[in-house]
Amino acid sequence: MPDNIPIVDFAQASKLPEIVGKDLLQACADWGFFYIKNHPIPQADVEGIFELEKRFFAQPLEVKNTVPYFPPKNAGYKPRTFAGIDNTKSDPREAFSINKWPTAAHTHASVLPPVLHEARPQIEAFQKKVQALNRRLLELIAHALGLPRDQFTACHSPDQENFDNFDLMHYPPISKTEETPADGTVYRISPHTDWGSLTYLFQQDVGGLEVRPPKYTSPSLSLGAEEWIPAPVHNTMILVNIGDMLEFWTAGALKSTWHRVVPNTRLHGDTGGIDRYAFAYFVHPNRDTVLRPIEGMKREGWVPRYRGIGRTAAEHIAARIRGEDRIVSMQIDADRTARTVPMEA
Numbered sequence: 001m002p003d004n005i006p007i008v009d010f011a012q013a014s015k016l017p018e019i020v021g022k023d024l025l026q027a028c029a030d031w032g033f034f035y036i037k038n039h040p041i042p043q044a045d046v047e048g049i050f051e052l053e054k055r056f057f058a059q060p061l062e063v064k065n066t067v068p069y070f071p072p073k074n075a076g077y078k079p080r081t082f083a084g085i086d087n088t089k090s091d092p093r094e095a096f097s098i099n100k101w102p103t104a105a106h107t108h109a110s111v112l113p114p115v116l117h118e119a120r121p122q123i124e125a126f127q128k129k130v131q132a133l134n135r136r137l138l139e140l141i142a143h144a145l146g147l148p149r150d151q152f153t154a155c156h157s158p159d160q161e162n163f164d165n166f167d168l169m170h171y172p173p174i175s176k177t178e179e180t181p182a183d184g185t186v187y188r189i190s191p192h193t194d195w196g197s198l199t200y201l202f203q204q205d206v207g208g209l210e211v212r213p214p215k216y217t218s219p220s221l222s223l224g225a226e227e228w229i230p231a232p233v234h235n236t237m238i239l240v241n242i243g244d245m246l247e248f249w250t251a252g253a254l255k256s257t258w259h260r261v262v263p264n265t266r267l268h269g270d271t272g273g274i275d276r277y278a279f280a281y282f283v284h285p286n287r288d289t290v291l292r293p294i295e296g297m298k299r300e301g302w303v304p305r306y307r308g309i310g311r312t313a314a315e316h317i318a319a320r321i322r323g324e325d326r327i328v329s330m331q332i333d334a335d336r337t338a339r340t341v342p343m344e345a
């Protein structure tokens with residue numbers, strides 16, 4: 001198993017799908033995280049979204065908050081003061097979550113704050129490009145698993161409303177003092193696994209994301225005893241990770257890996273903190289998709305983290321938005337309990 005998050009070259013995905021599928025499967029099984037290089041999303045489009053989110057977040061709080069976070073849709077603006085799901089602390093970041101627009105009617109109907117409102121065509125085009133790439137990845141992974149090619153795409157219909165989320169994220173600079181409060185370390189996002197099927201993360205220049213290496217096989221965390229490895233920034237690559245639902249369907253053959261974002265002075269030196277911008281497209285299945293391991297998938301030794309089995313994706317997401325249903329108790333060293341209570345994001 002490689003020591004670092006694998007890089008999968010997508011250039012040959014059409015000509016040599018078997019090879020690329022095998023590489024993807026290996027990366028999903030070993031790490032649950034991988035970069036894709038030579039992917040089909042033009043770099044100018046990626047940079048366009050970074051430019052858009054920088055303009056959006058530069059606005060006054062009251063402007064951004066004209067469309068506040070609305071839990072039933074898991075969408076809207078979450079200010080920096082937004083309480084984490086555990087309700088004990090907030091992660092020092094702001095984000096705007098946009099639901100999937102399956103039809104032109106959804107695109108027009110969605111209520112957006114200034115700057116994003118005018119950028120609807122750009123956002124819609126970008127969503128569609130990620131969705132198209134996602135369909136190719138889901139087919140390649142299904143085939144590499146020995147399943148019908150449409151095993152996963154059949155329950156990821158582009159024309160249905162679901163919990164897909166396009167998240168714009170801003171991690172404002174935090175001072176050295178804020179970064180190391182007397183009672184412990186803060187995270188920019190506390191350790192969590194992603195809720196859906198797959199996540200496509202776009203980073204630019206500034207890092208901070210860390211991944212829990214796969215050698216730690218326990219489904220729960222022991223923070224003091226584990227090392228986390230930084231996920232380096234590759235501006236032209238997409239960082240993809242497996243979410244809980246793909247882990248459910250494959251009974252753990254594909255890993256939904258723990259990750260977190262740490263303050264960036266740890267990675268970029270004592271600069272007093274730098275703004276970090278990132279954005280991600282969180283892919284979810286259709287709402288009525290049942291979470292149950294697919295016939296024949298490996299089950300041995302797999303411990304699901306959440307009580308999702310047998311429920312629909314919609315029921316499962318509703319429970320996670322409410323912060324319920326963790327099965328595995330968190331084994332956090334006593335000295336860190338007060339500082340960081342892991343949350344789901």
Ligand SMILES: O=C(O)CCC(=O)C(=O)O
Binds near residue numbers: 194
């Ligand atoms: O900002 C990042 O690098 C990761 C964000 C993340 O893990 C999340 O929003 O679920």
Ligand SMILES: [Fe+2]
Binds near residue numbers: 192193194259345
């Ligand atoms: Fe995440």
